[in-house]
Structure formats: structure tokens, C-alpha cells
Amino acid sequence: MTDVVKTPAWARLEKLAAAPRPSARALFERDPARAARMSLEAAGLYLDYSKNRITPEIFDALLALAEAADLERVRGRMFAGEKINATERRAVLHVALRDFAMRAYHVDGEDVSKRVRAEREKMRDFTRRVHAGELTGHTGAPLDTVVNIGIGGSDLGPQMAVEALSPYWVRGRRTFFVSNVDGQHLADTLAAVDPARTLFIVASKTFATQETMTNAASARAWFLEKGGREADVAKHFVALSTNERAVRDFGIDPANMFVFWDWVGGRYSLWSAIGLSIALQVGFDNFEKLLKGAHAMDEHFRAAPPAKNMPAILALVGIWNRNFEGAAAHAVLPYDQHLHRLPAYLQQADMESNGKRARADGAPAGCATGPVIFGEPGTNGQHAFYQLIHQGTDLISADFIAPALSHAPIGDHHEKLLANFIAQQEALMIGRTEAEARAEMLAQGLAQKDVDRLAPHKVFPGGRPVNAIVMEKLTPETLGALIALYEHKIFCQGAIWGINSFDQWGVELGKTLAGRVLPELARLGEEKPAAAGHDVSTNALIDRVNRIRAAAKRERS
Numbered sequence: 001m002t003d004v005v006k007t008p009a010w011a012r013l014e015k016l017a018a019a020p021r022p023s024a025r026a027l028f029e030r031d032p033a034r035a036a037r038m039s040l041e042a043a044g045l046y047l048d049y050s051k052n053r054i055t056p057e058i059f060d061a062l063l064a065l066a067e068a069a070d071l072e073r074v075r076g077r078m079f080a081g082e083k084i085n086a087t088e089r090r091a092v093l094h095v096a097l098r099d100f101a102m103r104a105y106h107v108d109g110e111d112v113s114k115r116v117r118a119e120r121e122k123m124r125d126f127t128r129r130v131h132a133g134e135l136t137g138h139t140g141a142p143l144d145t146v147v148n149i150g151i152g153g154s155d156l157g158p159q160m161a162v163e164a165l166s167p168y169w170v171r172g173r174r175t176f177f178v179s180n181v182d183g184q185h186l187a188d189t190l191a192a193v194d195p196a197r198t199l200f201i202v203a204s205k206t207f208a209t210q211e212t213m214t215n216a217a218s219a220r221a222w223f224l225e226k227g228g229r230e231a232d233v234a235k236h237f238v239a240l241s242t243n244e245r246a247v248r249d250f251g252i253d254p255a256n257m258f259v260f261w262d263w264v265g266g267r268y269s270l271w272s273a274i275g276l277s278i279a280l281q282v283g284f285d286n287f288e289k290l291l292k293g294a295h296a297m298d299e300h301f302r303a304a305p306p307a308k309n310m311p312a313i314l315a316l317v318g319i320w321n322r323n324f325e326g327a328a329a330h331a332v333l334p335y336d337q338h339l340h341r342l343p344a345y346l347q348q349a350d351m352e353s354n355g356k357r358a359r360a361d362g363a364p365a366g367c368a369t370g371p372v373i374f375g376e377p378g379t380n381g382q383h384a385f386y387q388l389i390h391q392g393t394d395l396i397s398a399d400f401i402a403p404a405l406s407h408a409p410i411g412d413h414h415e416k417l418l419a420n421f422i423a424q425q426e427a428l429m430i431g432r433t434e435a436e437a438r439a440e441m442l443a444q445g446l447a448q449k450d451v452d453r454l455a456p457h458k459v460f461p462g463g464r465p466v467n468a469i470v471m472e473k474l475t476p477e478t479l480g481a482l483i484a485l486y487e488h489k490i491f492c493q494g495a496i497w498g499i500n501s502f503d504q505w506g507v508e509l510g511k512t513l514a515g516r517v518l519p520e521l522a523r524l525g526e527e528k529p530a531a532a533g534h535d536v537s538t539n540a541l542i543d544r545v546n547r548i549r550a551a552a553k554r555e556r557s
């Protein structure tokens, strides 16, 4: 496979990065057509990437890089169902879950699209029956509350989408998400729900994840404690998984199971049965609209050449900022309160996909790969960490995301929100020179000595790379398109860096060691011998919590 850092395109980009370059401000002054040239529309989204410090030569070199990495061919391999997740020997076909063009998708010679459609119909029917009151709890009460028990991709996607689509919630329905193995998360949730009206959705691709299995077992025990009988469990517990045997072993009847397949990555799974909590909370039609929005982005991504392809451009611009400008962190800044979980969702989507140091062929990655993703909704982030983005010593790139219309048009809130959305990007790009800072302070009537004192603090370097993503309104369709945009951006970056974006070996070691530590931890009141099998810091930590836990019981008794 191509080692991208050894290609002439990479060398050219390094040269362009080292050469003197106009400031972002100057790029705009010299080229009035810059914004029109460096923006595009697709699937209801508008992307403006002109506020990156990218010249036409750099953009051409980035396109050459995509060509050198054979991006279009790798894209074709994904859509064709080839096993591009080589370490796990799996195809990557989340696009098949939302293909409304009736295409066939083959995995090991089988057209999986029929199974996809059948499972979707099963979800539609289940959602209808719950909403119609045909499926009730064991007392005959409606199942108007959902507790989704899952973690990572079995939690973040559905939770983000349910929150994002709150204007579409079916009246009277509530959905809770329990992910953390911290018992507090489950306890707080159970305190807020009525067992007779609650449907527990146990969402786990593997059905082996410690957190989810622990939470599900405790939820089941709570349900039985609260008056449910064993025979009632079937009415209150459903499973979403690829692992039928484990579902049965757990005690959930496979008839109450919605399946998906190993070619759906956990962090790419909200389009599958994992989206059941979304369908129940917003209605199946809206869930399907979410899928259709993603499909519209897939169609664009599948067909458009890299120079006019929104996910590919976002990826290339990101590679420029990461590899040639040195931005180790990337902020996701949604100016929409409903998207408050988008940064958390993208942390998994991006960092679990592209936080890799070995290439797909096992050779070390010769360049920096996925950046740190973080973010908060605007304008909250402005009053928290924007200081560092504006004036800190590290370069940080950012995506600003906003709908032009609000679902809550109260007074002039949305105009104020949008003013901030636009002005922050402008400020990050143009910055403020010392001469400008001085002139402003003098115009405000400050004494010369104060101007001298404050001038260094009032300088903004500018040239902070930002993208703007604008949609008319946050709807199921535009949300679907937005998520698919990021999924494909992540794919393109992984393909160019030559890494496998679809495995996650980095989560293994901590899990294995936690399995070793667990039996060394004292139950309340239990005396344990001093820990000895680890480094001295780890031994000391085990001993410290063990001492506290042993003493806690003694005090109580």
C-alpha cells in the first residue's frame, strides 16, 4: 500500500508549508472570489472552507495527495463491501443501512440489503405497536419510557440524535441513556422511571461489554424487585445486538431481539437496530428521514470527484491543518443547543477511528494521525476555552456548525447566536495586529501608558483555521447528512494516512488490566493482603482504596 508520506504530493505539501505564505487576511484581500470558490453545497449542508490558510497551490497539492493515496478506489472498495477492516476481516457497510436506492450490497457473496430492509421493517412494526399501545408493560400500562443501556457506539449516537431531535419527540415519551458502569448512573435513572411503564433496551454489538452487561443485570434485578415477575421480563427488555447466543444466555428471548451485523462498526451503528431508541422517541418516519439525510450525503460522497466532494474536502483541509500546520486538536463547535452531544459523539467517531499509530499494513504511521477532538455548543464554549483558540500558543482548527433557522424563535436569541457564530470565525481568521489594537485603545481615549501596557495582550495572531457548516434548520434529514459527512471525512483521512479506521485495539489493554485488578479489590469490609503484582504506584492505589473500603464497613457495623 502507498505510504503517503513518501509520495511527491506529500513532499510538495511540506515545501509549500515551509515557504512564505500570505496571511489568511491577505488571501481574502487578494482574491474576492475566494469564498465562492472555496465553498459548496451537498445534501442540505453548506460548507465554507475558505478561512483555512490554504492557497490554490496547496489545495491542488492536497488533491494530488488524495490521488496518490488512491482515495477514490478505496472509497469504491468500501461501497463494494470489501473487507477493508483488515485486522478484524470485516466489511464496512454502514452505508447499506441507509440506502434507499435499492442497491444490492454483497458480503461474502450474500446480498445483505434484504436483511437490512427486513430488520428495518421489524423496527417499524415494533415502534408502531409500542406507540399504539398494542405492546404494553406487564400491568397493561403503556411503555412510554425507554432506558437505553449501552456504551460507546451503542450509546453516544442514539443519545446525540435523540437530543438533537427534541422538536420531533413523540408527545409524552421519555428516553434515558445509561452507559457508565458507575452504579450512580443507573441508580439516578431508575429513581426517575416507573418500572411498569419502562422498556429497557440493552444495546450492545458484542453483548459482552462489561459496563452494559453489569447495568443490564442490575436493571433486570431492580425490575424483579419492583414487582415484575420472570415471565414479565420479556415485555420490558429487548436486546439490540449481533450476538444471538449471548442475548439468549443473558435471558432475553431472541424474539425480543433486533439484530445487526459484524460489518456495522459500533461507532457507525446508529443507523441500524442500535437506533431503536431514536425511532421510539421521534417516531419511525423521522428515524427514516434521518437515514435518508445520511443517504443523500452518501450519494454525494459516492459520486463527486474529490475537488467537489464535501467529506473529501473536509478531510483534506483537516490533513493540511494536522500534518502541515501542526494542529494537534480540532474543535467541534455547534451553534445549536440540541447538538450539545455532537462533540462527545465525534470524539468516539473520530478518535476511536483515527487515533492510531500503526498503518493498516502494520508499518508505523510516518506522520501524525487523528487529532484530539473536543467542543461545546456555542456560545458556552466562547466563555470557556475560546481564549486558548484565539491567543494560545498552539494552533487549533475548528468546525463551526449552525442552522440558519431555529426551532425556538424566541425574541432575537437566534440572531444573537448567529452573530456570535459568524463573528467568532471572522475574529479567528483576521485576528488583530498590534497597530490595530493600539489605534482602537487610543480611539477609546486610553492614556498612552495604558495603551503600551495592554497592547501585547490585545493582539490576536489570526489565521486560526475554521470551517463553517450551515444548514437551513436542524431536521432529521440535515442531522443525518451532518453525521454522514463526518463519517466519510473520517474515512477519507484514515484512507489517506493508510490506517484502518474501523478497528479499535487501543481500548483492549485497559480492559484486560481492569479484569486483573478487579479481583484484587476489597468488597466492603473485606481485608485484602497488600497488592504486589504491579508497579509500585498501582499497588499503592489498590492498597489505598482497599484500606478505605475495609474501614467503611467496620464503621457502619
Ligand SMILES: O=P(O)(O)OC[C@H]1O[C@](O)(CO)[C@@H](O)[C@@H]1O
Binding pocket: 151, 152, 153, 154, 203, 204, 205, 206, 207, 208, 209, 212, 266, 267, 352, 504, 507
Ligand atoms: O456495543 P458494544 O459491543 O457493547 O461495544 C461498545 C463500545 O465498545 C467499544 O468496542 C470500545 O470502546 C466501542 O467500539 C463500542 O462502540
